């Protein structure tokens with residue numbers, strides 16, 4: 427592997443200072459499940475690697491009345507081993523359970539999955555469905571951005587040089603809410619999504635009508651998408667097949683996939699519809715529990 | 716060149732200090748500096764699991780861990796699994812069930828299975844298959860591996876019961 431320096435700062439301030447001093451040739455290291463391979467294969471050529479796992483703010487994992495605070499470096503395993511998060515933020519834990527095998531889940535963070543900004547990254551449609559906000563820190567202070575605006579192109583995002591992702595905040599879950607993330611892959615596990623869909627719904631007290639919904643879609647465009655129309659079309663509608671089909675049509679309409687070894691355009695569009703339906707149905711089932 | 720670092724760890728229960736460059740993976744250091752060659756290198760990119768070791772009891776791919784990250788960590792490798800000449804129940808079960816052919820996947824599989832049984836002493840077949848999904852085997856077709864883990868689980872349960 428190419429030569430680089432390594433730092434493991436224990437405060438956010440020193441991490442930002444080191445990243446700024448590294449002058450563009452720096453990469454943050456969380457679980458390393460993307461980064462180490464990218465350095466080995468020469469896709470990334472940092473002179474300095476800053477391990478962010480010792481920074482307290484990036485290790486926060488709190489669920490309370492304010493919602494969920496998820497530090498950017500928290501591993502998938504830590505997330506899904508928390509029963510309350512599994513219950514309230516199921517779409518997120520569904521995604522964490524399918525990112526690689528156990529060895530990868532023990533290291534891989536959701537922050538790293540987001541910052542790697544792959545179009546098929548499994549956590550991102552789930553984060554979109556759960557309405558996550560990214561908290562970013564840099565030499566100019568901190569700023570927040572909606573997760574659906576974070577990725578800008580395959581492998582690219584809004585982080586400016588010197589900035590790091592600190593945490594992801596998700597709002598508290600209203601009563602009668604449920605969520606789900608699922609993907610289509612040709613195998614049972616350890617593969618890259620052909621399409622991935624995250625859905626979250628909130629129903630009224632009767633459990634018969636949608637109050638609100640959010641749908642995120644992965645692997646059908648250069649970045650994961652917030653399916654705004656597909657989500658909003660459901661507001662106020664009764665929970666039935668006709669309503670769900672409206673969301674399915676709207677979700678298919680925004681999918682602009684490519685043909686590659688994992689699937690053709692037609693296939694991916696079709697699967698987008700199928701998975702939107704299944705994600706909604708499971709989210710509804712969970713909302714009613 | 717980046718200067719070498721001293722890293723203090725515990726490996727298989729014993730304190731071990733080593734010198735490494737930041738760019739060296741834990742796998743490289745285990746095999747090349749510490750002569751712990753039981754941990755295997757298959758793909759070097761996190762797909763095959765041949766390099767699986769336990770850090771704080773959790774399986775990780777040592778090819779995707781920088782050796783410098785192991786500062787202060789407690790690491791377990793295949794070399795620490797047998798107690799002297801007494802094989803671990805998983806090792807015995809792999810032999811008895813003929814769960815290996817070429818053997819390159821075996822150390823990683825044993826480490827993953829050991830972590831599984833520590834967490835879940837009585838796993839279902841499906842749980843075993845999911846827990847071992849990050850370990851590829853090109854020879855056996857997996858059935859014998861799953862049977863070996865089941866038989867080790869049973870044997871551990873029997874010994875605890877006695």
Ligand SMILES: Cc1cc2nc3c(=O)[nH]c(=O)nc-3n(C[C@H](O)[C@H](O)[C@H](O)COP(=O)(O)OP(=O)(O)OC[C@H]3O[C@@H](n4cnc5c(N)ncnc54)[C@H](O)[C@@H]3O)c2cc1C
Pocket residue numbers: 453454455456457458459460461462478484498499524525526527530533534535536537538539540541542546547548549585589590591592616617618619760761762
């Ligand atoms: C065998 C295998 C299977 C996989 N399967 C899947 C899968 O099924 N689904 C899936 O989505 N992914 C999968 N991945 C990819 C990978 O595991 C995920 O993208 C992982 O979540 C990345 O997290 P990490 O903590 O390891 O990030 P790292 O590798 O540490 O970092 C990833 C990138 O983000 C940057 N970064 C990390 N943290 C920050 C931060 N706080 N601020 C700014 N930049 C940061 C790094 O500099 C790097 O460029 C797989 C990987 C492997 C090796």
Ligand code: FES
Pocket residue numbers: 755756757758759760761762763764765766767776777778779
């Ligand atoms: S060598 Fe590490 S996973 Fe293959």
Ligand code: FES
Pocket residue numbers: 814815816817818819820821851852853854855
């Ligand atoms: S026994 Fe040969 S790879 Fe598993």
